[in-house]
Amino acid sequence: MASDIDLTNDRPVYVIGGGPGGLAVAAALRAQGVRAVVLEKSEAVGASWRRHYDRLHLHTTRKLSALPGLPMPRSFGRWVSRDDMVRYLEKYAEFHGLEIVTGVEITGIERSADAESWLLHGTGGRELTGRAVVVATGYSHTPRVPSWPGAREYGGELLHAREYRDPAPYKGKDVLVVGVGNTGAEIAVDLVEGGAARVRLAIRTVPHIVRRSTLGWPAQRTGMLVRRLPTRLVDRAGEIMSRIAVPDLAAQGLPRPDTGLYSRVREGAIPVQDVGLIAAVRKGRVEPVAAVESFDDNKVVLADGSRISPDAVIAATGYRRGLEGLVGHLGVLDDRGLPVVRGGRTSERAPGLYFTGFTNPISGMLRELSMDAERIAKVIKSQALKGR
Numbered sequence: 355m356a357s358d359i360d361l362t363n364d365r366p367v368y369v370i371g372g373g374p375g376g377l378a379v380a381a382a383l384r385a386q387g388v389r390a391v392v393l394e395k396s397e398a399v400g401a402s403w404r405r406h407y408d409r410l411h412l413h414t415t416r417k418l419s420a421l422p423g424l425p426m427p428r429s430f431g432r433w434v435s436r437d438d439m440v441r442y443l444e445k446y447a448e449f450h451g452l453e454i455v456t457g458v459e460i461t462g463i464e465r466s467a468d469a470e471s472w473l474l475h476g477t478g479g480r481e482l483t484g485r486a487v488v489v490a491t492g493y494s495h496t497p498r499v500p501s502w503p504g505a506r507e508y509g510g511e512l513l514h515a516r517e518y519r520d521p522a523p524y525k526g527k528d529v530l531v532v533g534v535g536n537t538g539a540e541i542a543v544d545l546v547e548g549g550a551a552r553v554r555l556a557i558r559t560v561p562h563i564v565r566r567s568t569l570g571w572p573a574q575r576t577g578m579l580v581r582r583l584p585t586r587l588v589d590r591a592g593e594i595m596s597r598i599a600v601p602d603l604a605a606q607g608l609p610r611p612d613t614g615l616y617s618r619v620r621e622g623a624i625p626v627q628d629v630g631l632i633a634a635v636r637k638g639r640v641e642p643v644a645a646v647e648s649f650d651d652n653k654v655v656l657a658d659g660s661r662i663s664p665d666a667v668i669a670a671t672g673y674r675r676g677l678e679g680l681v682g683h684l685g686v687l688d689d690r691g692l693p694v695v696r697g698g699r700t701s702e703r704a705p706g707l708y709f710t711g712f713t714n715p716i717s718g719m720l721r722e723l724s725m726d727a728e729r730i731a732k733v734i735k736s737q738a739l740k741g742r
C-alpha cells in the first residue's frame with residue numbers, strides 16, 4: 355500500500371536537536387521511509403555529551419542504552435564512557451545516513467497559514483516548512499542556578515556543573531559542590547580523587563542512593579520492573595533494599611531519606627547511583643553540609659547558619675527545559691514547562707508537533723528515547739499516508 359507513495363521526497367519532518375533523542379527519531383523515520391532532517395544548533399551531533407565532564411560513564415547499561423538499529427560495540431564495556439558515547443552518536447548518524455544540518459538554532463515554531471504544515475524560524479533568517487516537527491532539544495537544556503541572594507556580588511569562583519570538566523583546576527583547593535543528584539555526587543567524588551584539599555557537598559533534600567548494580571544485576575533493570583507498580587509498594591521495597599545495600603551514613607551527615615524512593619521519582623528526582631559517594635562520605639573525604647541559603651561578604655551562608663569560604667562553588671543544581679521561547683505560545687506546555695503530551699501523541703492544539711526526551715524515567719532515559727522514537731515514527735508515517 356505504502357510502496358507507491360514516496361515519503362522520502364516530500365516536505366520533510368524536521369527534528370530539532372541532534373542529541374540521542376533527535377538522532378533516534380530521525381533513524382526511526384528513515385526506517386519507515388519518511389524523510390527527516392535533523393537541525394542542530396551546535397557544530398556536531400551529541401553536543402551535550404561532548405560538554406559533559408570527562409569522568410562521566412553511563413549509569414544505564416550498554417545494552418539498554420543503545421538507540422534503534424545499532425547496538426553499541428562490546429568493546430565499550432558495560433558502563434559506557436562519555437567519549438565512547440560521543441563516538442557512538444557520530445557512528446549512529448553515519449550508519450543510518452541521517453540528513454543533519456548543523457549550526458542552525460531553531461528560535462520559533464508556528465503553524466503554517468494553511469494549517470497543513472509547520473513553519474520553523476532558524477538563525478540566519480532561515481524559514482523551513484515541514485510536514486511535522488519533533489522537538490528533541492533536551493531535558494538538560496539550560497543550566498539552572500538558584501537565585502541565591504548575594505550570588506551576583508560573590509567574588510569567589512562560582513560555576514554551574516555544566517562548565518566542570520575535570521578535577522585538575524581544583525587540586526589542593528577547598529570546593530563546595532551544591533546539589534546531590536547524580537552529577538553533584540559524581541563531581542564530588544571526582545574532586546576527591548583528583549586531589550582537592552577539601553570537598554563539601556551541600557544537601558537540601560537527602561537523596562536516595564542505590565548501588566549501580568548488585569551481584570551483577572543493574573539498578574536500571576529493577577527500575578524497568580517496578581516502573582508500572584504502585585508507588586507505595588515500590589517505596590516500601592526501596593526502603594528495604596536500601597537498608598540492606600546502603601550503610602547508614604547519618605553520623606557522617608547523610609541520613610536516610612524520609613520520603614519514598616518512587617514518590618521522589620514521580621516528582622522528577624531519580625535516585626543517585628553510587629559511583630563512589632558512599633565510600634567517600636564514610637571516609638570523611640566528602641563532607642555533607644546544609645543547603646546553600648545565600649552569599650554574603652564573599653562567604654557562603656548555609657541553611658544551618660554556618661558561613662564557609664570555599665575556593666570554588668560548583669552548582670550541580672540541574673537544568674531547565676527552556677521550551678517556553680520555542681513553543682510556549684502554542685499552549686502545549688504545563689506549568690512546569692514540560693510538554694503536556696509526548697512520544698507518539700500530539701496535542702489537539704498542535705497536531706504534528708511531537709516531543710521526545712522530556713521525562714526522566716527510572717528505567718533509563720536513553721531507553722525511553724529509543725521507544726519514543728519508534729512510536730513517533732510510526733504515527734508520523736501513518737498520518738502521512740492518511741493525508742494523501
Ligand SMILES: Cc1cc2nc3c(=O)[nH]c(=O)nc-3n(C[C@H](O)[C@H](O)[C@H](O)COP(=O)(O)OP(=O)(O)OC[C@H]3O[C@@H](n4cnc5c(N)ncnc54)[C@H](O)[C@@H]3O)c2cc1C
Nearest residue numbers: 371373374375395401412413414459460491492711719720
Ligand atoms: C550528566 C548526564 C548523564 C546522563 N546519563 C545518562 C545515562 O547514563 N543513561 C541514560 O539513559 N540517560 C542519561 N542521561 C539522560 C539523557 O539520556 C541524556 O541527557 C541525553 O543526552 C538526552 O538526549 P536528548 O537528545 O533528549 O538531549 P540532548 O542530548 O541534550 O540533545 C539535545 C540537542 O539539541 C540541540 N538543541 C537544543 N536547542 C536547540 C535549538 N533550539 N535548535 C537546534 N538545536 C538545539 C542541542 O545542542 C543538543 O545537541 C544523562 C544526562 C546527563 C545530563
